[in-house]
Amino acid sequence: MIRRSFLLALGLVTALPLMAWADTPLKVVATTGMIADAARQIGGDQVEVKGLMGPGVDPHAYRQTRTDIVAMTRADLVLWHGLYLEAQMGEFFHDLERKRTVVAVAEGIDKSKLRAHDTYDNKFDPHVWMTPALWRDVVIEVQKALTAARPEAAPIFEANAKAHLADVDRLTAYAETTLATVPDNNKVLVTAHDAFGYFGDSFGFEVLGIQGISTQSEAGLNRIGELVDLLVDRKITAVFVESSVSDRSIRALIEGAAAKGHVVQVGGELFSDAMGEDGTYEGTYLGMLDHNITVIANALGADAPARGMDGKLSAGF
Template sequence: MFKNMYFKRLVLSCAAVIFFLLTIFYKYVLVQQEIKENKLQVVCTTNIIADAIKNIAGDYIHLDMLMGPGVDPHLYKPIEQDVTKIAQADVIFYNGLHLEARMSDLFKNMQTIKTTVAVTQDIPVAKLIRSQEHEEYFDPHVWFDPKLWAYAVTTISQILQKHDPKHKNTYQKNSSIYLEKIANMYQVTRKKIATIPKHKRVLISAHDAFEYFARAYNCQVMSLQGISTASEAGTKDIQKLANFIISHKIPAIFLETSIPPRNIQAVQQNVASHGLTLKIGNELYSDALGTYGTKQGTYIGMLTYNVATIVQELR
């Protein structure tokens, strides 16, 4: 009996190991097959860019994304596997405008040997917002203005058409459909935000990711940190923000999925020390989409979710 159980366990563990090895082998074979099929090898940084690429090119290309859900691109450092992926890539898409602070120089320097494309490169400078903290930089969070993100989608589409001319017509058609979906989403979400009374339309969060959102959706925005999450909010900033919240009777502030919550919690405690209650609303997506396969794992789903959350807490 005992021996029988031991044997069963042994068979089950062997089966698990074989299954694991087969999965790895299958993945390896798939990648090799894609290289053989001459699929364009594309690498991108954020999952926001990845979503645009998938909508345009689907399975016609092989896509590797460096930063997944919950990853803060301002602080991201490339790991060993990233270097291999970058070396094998035909085309590399990154946000630019210094979003990927620690990788921007790498991509710029690689321009002579690889096609590296900042997806924000064709946005007219006049439409960009200057960083409040660093005058020499522009705010990189352009995806929060759907009209500006449309420029990025068009840039991605044009580059893919150029490097994979076999599928040019499909990419053209797909990007038109995707741009139309983005425009529809913008119209719907704008109407939703407009249902919040103007004086309550103040969005307060952990870092300055929502300046473009505020402009596109006619809101006021305040945050604790500057544009990059690399700088820490000081006690003075926390006090200043708490005073603003108290005097303007703001009901809720928001956390972000890619930023630690400690600073926002400090503001809540400060407001509470004045005998008032401040709600911390659900997390907003800022610099990364949600998990792949969920609604928030797409650009359109993420903005729709953020808007629904903001409306629910502030109206």
């Protein structure tokens, strides 16, 4: 991260008292791991970030705990996603914003870039992190929120955001190059719920989720039956489970296809609504998407590097 001493040497900041900088980090609470990672990347040692939803946690169904409430009421800044992702927490955030600085960072995206929600009128698909080109807008909103909360650190936040966005753009280039090598007739992504719509729009994949945009929607027998027939008719041989969604419906697809004499395998586990384990590369935004891109490409017939964009993916993925 960019250090204050470095910026001082360049004359980009003034010699503010140390207490205003390193000794009192800004206390930030973020709902999802993706937002927490953006805050850490941009904030550096100017922030102390607590993420509420860890690996495997489904934000569609998450409700705040007593510990969460205490953390948020004591925070300098609360960052949530919005776009009806944290549907069970929306009322709480609207109440909290009367007492604390609360920012829904995905709400700042130009609505013309968003997909309509499949269930609710005048709402949008919240899974914007699935394509790096769209997630960069959220990173910029996080930078704005941190800058408003600590204006004196604006040069640090700007420099860190610039560096992080360069990596996000590099990830976009990797995705475009790698996913273009998937044969056209294999560009069908079958997952547990419809979290990959933006991914499909960006990289030319047909995306079929058993459940809708929210994991709270029901996966009916008719929908499973339709998808089984599609797998058989189109000779699709790989489907994908998700780290934050039960694999029960995906297993039903595989069994249904087998009953019709068609073999379908799990192409891999994807990170949909939550990142990987804390402390791992997959536990960062870059690692989460690098994993998904690489696993999808290899499972659907491309020749992607097994360890991803920079060789950092965990062995065995």
